[in-house]
Amino acid sequence: MDGLERLWTPHRMPYITGERAPGGCPLCLAPDLPEDETLVVARGELVFAVLNLYPYNPGHVMICPYRHVADYTDLTEDETVETAVFTRTAMRVIRAVSRPHGFNLGMNQGAVAGAGIAEHLHQHVVPRWSGDGNFMPVIGQTKVLPQLLAETRVMLAEAWPASGH
Template sequence: MDRLWATWRMAYITGKHKDTGCVFCNAPKSTKDEEVLILHKGSHCFIIMNLFPYNNGHVMVIPYRHTSDITTLTDEESFEMMKFVRIMTKAIKKSLNPEGFNIGMNIGRPGGAGIADHLHMHIVPRWTGDTNFMPVIGETRVISEHLEATYNKLYTTLQEELKNDKNI
């Protein structure tokens, strides 16, 4: 029998990962970006890996300001969000070589937002055949690389992209 070990998911299953307050407001206050999986901090937004990813390389771009209403984003917040989506997508392409992406927002609980009180845009790399029976039958996703290894790949490539981007 094959065994699938994803012990880091136990915190999610048991709910022990939940902090007090907004996780998206708390994360950028940390002085240890790598521990909270922050890849980059900008003036209005930051890029963070999803602690409970749908796929390897699943990241989010999040405004610092706590809002659940996309219509309240300032032009600066909106611009930086999309700039980070563009740059992060490039970095993921170079680091992980996905065949496609899901990029978007789930707004409000009925819209599918797991954290409905703070806007965030998902960037989910996709590969042909990356879905299987596990999420349907076992309510489990198979993530083939440890978060720390993926973080290191993405961080390094993102730093190169930020350095080379003429629009920053």
């Protein structure tokens, strides 16, 4: 034995190998799944908030238009506004339930820019805490997440305003 401890994360293998969910775009499929099978936190008229299946930190959500569109410049004015409103609401909700010290917000436009699902636009809302970049990702190239996705989804969904924003 080499003396190393191992964290097994087999759910990440499809992401590493580039496999996609059967049946099409996972961001198009997510809003139509039954509540107990989805990571959708909140639904709006034109966009929805969904937990990232491979989060950087607990509470990492993505704001996605329902419409399958790849580029930010292809959003309608109403989709752009609701994306911004949902991003703002996600920050408020995450602050209320998790008290992060800050956030990373962003979109990776295209595969070359790092988009894991380049064909369906999504705005990342990543809560950050002082010291959350410890030795595990730096030395061990492993991210340790202290909360299950299903628990995070319930916590955020219950705190999301009934109006959607």
